[in-house]
Amino acid sequence: MQLRIYQVDAFTEKVFGGNPAAVVPLDEWLPDELLQNIAKENNLSETAFFVKNGDRYLIRWFTPTVEVDLCGHATLATAHVLFQHEGHLGPVIQFYSPRSGNLKVSLQEELMTLDFPKDEVNEIPLNEELKACFSLSPVQAFRGKSDVVLVFQSEMEIRNIQFDLAKIEEIPARGVIVxxxxxxxxxxxxxxGPQVGVPEDPVTGSAHTSLIPIWAEKLGKTKLKAKQLSARGGELNCELLGHRVAISGKAVTYLEGKLFI
Known part of the structure; x- marks a missing residue:
């Protein structure tokens, strides 16, 4: 069996920037074990698989170790593949995830916009378990559906923060956002996200479903510009839209090939 595969750098305008994701189009779903093995072999933070279903696309995301509920950069990468390589017609793509429901990506010129559900985040106590994960002390903590969010005092702290992945892995969450x-x-x-096999993710679209409502409230504005300060880095345009969020960015193709299974 041969499968097409693409590798796309998402939330960037240039190759080797942003967050790389693999995208594998399927005619029908393959066994979960095989999907997981493909993601493990790819060894990227996420591999997205999609199946065309009428006028929409069913989508799932796998890290090298587990299937996840939502992945922004791999959805952006999948939309890029559909727009640029797989012949999707029209400026809007409707996705459906069994774990996250209806998702939409729209294209305007080169900018793609994710329409995702807003996460419900609630402030939680700053306990010693959370403080022990990092060299600096956060000033506030929140818990969303999947992740813990720790707020620090300055951008410089986020850039220079030292972290203990073993302690982060003990936190009962998909990952920890600073x-x-x-x-x-x-x-x-x-x-x-060492809990899901991703020590540090370069650019995490799904994390911004939690970050957007937090910063919209803190800053008193609904349109926000964000940057993820990983080594590769990534920039995102964000907007709070009631119970939804819009996350915009660009993507570039790095690789196109075949898998031999």
Whole structure:
């Protein structure tokens, strides 16, 4: 069996920037074990698989170790593949995830916009378990559906923070997001997910479903510019839309090939 595969750098305008994701089109779903093995072999933070279903696309995302509920950068990468390589017609793509429901990506010129559900985040106590994960102490903590969000005092702290992946892995969450008010953009962040096989994710679209409502309230505005301060880095345009969020960015193709299964 041969399968097409693409590798796309998402939330960037240039190759080797943003967050790389693999995208594998399927005619029908393959066994979960095989999907997981493909993702493990790819060894990227996420591999997205999609199946055309009428006028929409069913989509699932796998890290090298587990299937996840939602992945922004791999959805952006999948939309890029559909727009640029797989012949999708029209400026809007409707996705459906069994784990996250209806998702939409729209294209305007080169900019793609994710329409995702807003996460419900609630402030939680700053306990010693959370503080022990990092060299600096956060000033506030939140819990969303999947992740813990720790707010720090400055962008410089986020850039220079030292972390203990073994302690982060003990936190009962998909991952831990660290964030602060930005110096040039509205807010900055980093994402650590050793719990799901991703030590540090370069650019995490799904994390912004939690970050957008937090910073919209803090800054008193609904349109926000964000930057993820990983080594590769990534920039995102964000907007709070009631119970939904819009996350915009660009993507570029790095690789197109075949898998031999």
């Amino acid at each position: 964030t602060a008010k930005g110096e040039v953009v509205d807010f900055v962040s980093r994402f650590f």
